[in-house]
Amino acid sequence: MGIKAIAQELLEAEKTQQSVAPLSERGTSFSVKDAYQVQLEMVKSKVKEGHKIVGKKIGLTSKPMQQLLGVDEPDYGHLFSNMVAENESVIPLDRVIQPKVEAEIAFVLKETLSGPNVTKEDVLKATDYVVPSIEIVDSRVRDWKITLADTIADNASSCFYVLGTTSKQVKEIDLVQLGMVLYKNGEIVETGVGAMAMGNPAECVAWLANKLHAFGASLNAGEVILSGALSAAVVAEPGDHFTAKLAHLGEVNIRFAKND
DSSP states (O other), X not given: OOHHHHHHXXXXXXXXXXXXXXXXXXXXXXXXXXXXXXXXXXXXXXXXXXOXXXXXXXXXXXXXXXXXXXXXXXXXXXXXXXXXXXXTOEEXXXXXXXXXXXEEEEEEESXXXXXXXXXHHHHHHHEEEEEEEEEEEOOSBGGGOXXXXXXXXXXXXEEEXXXXXXXXXXXXXXXXXXXXXXXXXXXXXXXXXXXXXXXXXXXXXXHHHHHHHTTTOOBOTTOEEEEEESSOOEEOOTTOEEEEEXXXXXXXXXXXXXXX
16 A cells, blocks of 8 residues: 555544554565655645644653554654644543553643754753643554554544643743653553653753654744653543643643443
């Protein structure tokens, strides 16, 4: 299959909520370069349909996740206007296939960041504020049997994201030491700290700005940047309620609809 055909297959899988066989197991080579081209084709299609790009997400920022997929750098995906879920809202089951939940620090930019030489300090200067966030990841690839190329092609397994209502200036908090606790139905399921994301979440954002340079793109003023999970992703089932509490940033909540 060609790049455009794979992109259309993944778009159809998202619309119908019917997962597809892993792209990396189809008997032909499918490289990371190919995968990013597929993602960009999907982005073009979504924009043509009227969806607005509102930000980017960074994945695979922790060493354990990189080791799991045998890679040494993160990946990224695009955030669209139809991926925004309000704090305390309910995720409909007909919009997800096999969802998981991650807690992250979200950066909202006031200045555009263009690679190839963006630094952590540049990110801090360009950031308007940070907020607590929950990212709901989902894979259109059957049973989460993904390689790096599979998840990149699938827009980095992105689905929904939720932002908290408490924001802080980056100078007001210690991004590296900032602690996170993730609750599922009132019980602690994961804990983490800012340093889990490449040592500093701002380093993740700098990496992405520089990575995008190769594609002639930038991180734009006003965009939301999800900087990477601070712990492992947690499987979400119908009726589950999740709360992410981040030190000094407050909390963010999301619930999944119950089965009828």
